[in-house]
Amino acid sequence: MKIYEMTDEQRRQFLLDHGYITVQQAEQLKKRQTISTDLADSLSENQIGSFSLPYGFATDFLVDGQEYVVPMVIEEPSVIAAASNAAKRIKNSGGFKTYPTSRIVYGQIVLEKITAEQLSILKDNKSKIWEFAQMAHPSLIKRGGGIVSLNFNQYPNFVEVELGIDTVDAMGANLVNTILEKTAKKISDLISGDVLCSILSNSGQGQIITVKAEIDFEQLKTSEMSGEEVAKRIVQLATFAKESVKRAVTHNKGIMNGIDAVLLATGNDFRAQEAAAHSFALESGEYQPFSDWQIVGNRLLGMLKMPIELGSVGGAIRALPMAQLSLAMMRIENSKQLQSVVGSVGLANNLSALRALVTTGIQAGHMGLQSKSLAVSAGAIGDEIELVAKELNRTKEYTIKNAENILLELRSK
Structure with a gap:
């Protein structure tokens, strides 16, 4: 069974069976506990409760020869799916290589x-x-x-x-x-x-990292396009991002989707990261993409270069139990290692976005993964969610009204 097809209990068991979490951590995840009132008071002013976001994980990240599952906190399912999808293609081609500088x-x-x-x-x-x-x-x-x-x-x-x-x-x-x-x-x-x-200063100038990945053409092909054709189209779109600021901004936002999700999961300051990243994009005087894609032989070469501001100790990282769990799940030993994983996630999300844009388009996969959220918004509960989502994906009419009609028809049977 594929991980995205598992129940949340089965996914926790998968992490437990593969040694990514302990029995105690599995129980911690199962309880879905919010932070204590004392901790909330210490981390925020005028606090009145806790705001929850989904906590998931991406798979198949082979970074500098070590394999990771990567915890991510985000409300958009396509981001984790895209990260895992690209990471597997890159893993099958040799994995990510990272080059962090001094922090x-x-x-x-x-x-x-x-x-x-x-x-x-x-x-x-x-x-x-x-x-x-x-x-x-x-x-x-x-x-x-x-x-x-x-x-x-x-x-x-x-x-x-x-x-x-x-x-x-x-x-x-x-x-x-x-x-x-x-x-x-x-x-x-x-x-x-x-x-x-x-x-x-949050410039991030002393925390630049370079991440590289080479992908075999075979890993890029679709049912309608050869891998070489997909690679060439990715290179063209990456070139356009260097010439169009409007495209460069969106290109970089896709990279930050993954980066910010890991920073949130590890208790890091994603606002500082955003400031550093976009300042770096303007370093040449004209806003530029964080990544570049080129064809070398029969492979697509991707390179991401940008500052990544984070820590693996101190502050909220130490105080938040889920942040500690995230670091333990990735077996993080120092900040440079975490920086390498986070940069790899950014490049993976970029690859998935570019590949989708130059082939099927972004909405097909994106809305397919949003179908469950639409089902819940329409009022579906329990087993109804999967049934409504399945029908939404069949009709490909992703509207709240359609979801409500499907649910109404389901309940009338």
Whole structure:
């Protein structure tokens, strides 16, 4: 039986049988417990309850020689289906190869109305500022991180003290801001001047990852098109995304569908990721796609290059039980490993979207997977959901009115 045909109980058993989760974690998933009131109060202001989203998993991700099931939190079934579909095609062709860089978070201490003499004082005391910043968060040094760069950048009306900080496995927002604020006080004392602000940057410039995948033509074919023809059409659409900003935005949104879903499942800040990603897309001055596709021999070569901001420890990641379960399910040992998996999901979703667009079109598969949601919206319950969805897929008239009529007819029998 295919995983998408299983019941939720059968899927939990599948994960248990294959060693992805423990008996305790299977029970945790079965109970579908929301977070405690105390935890909700600590994570949000004016909280009055918990908002649930479906928690599923994508399969067949072979990343750097290791196979993963990937937890994803999203309300759109086609995203998980697309990720799994493309991952299997890529797995059958050798899998994903990833090339993460150092994980550096940049912070900015901003000064205004600074004199040449004050700037000279800062430059003369660079080593002292560096040492002070290094000791502002001793536990980070113990984990192998710390300050890796310190620069003074001049703007028409401002001077910026820019710190590059290796946050190791933490996303790093809180620890970077702590270091910056302590260092800002030291700088203010040195120049007897005011600091406008100190804050991390979500540019993601120090957290770029490259993900590559080669897909055999055989893995791309449809009942009506050869794999080579599909590959050529994918390359053409990828080229169009470089020339059309409107297409590039949608191209990238499809990539972020998968990335954000994994970030949510692991308790990471998807807003920071969105900011970093779209800033990177504009780096050349004109908005560009995160991925590129080319034909090399008898294979389609895909490459994704973009920042991926995340952590595997600290903050909400540690506090949220489901985030901990997600990391355990993927057997994540560090943030670079998680970064590699997340980047692979982004490239997989991109491949599925492009392949669908240049062959059958996006709506055929998308609406077919939405049929159950329509059935529920029409009022179907229990076994009715599958029956209404099946009829919707037969008629291919995906409207709430049609779903209601199908349900009415079903109940009249």
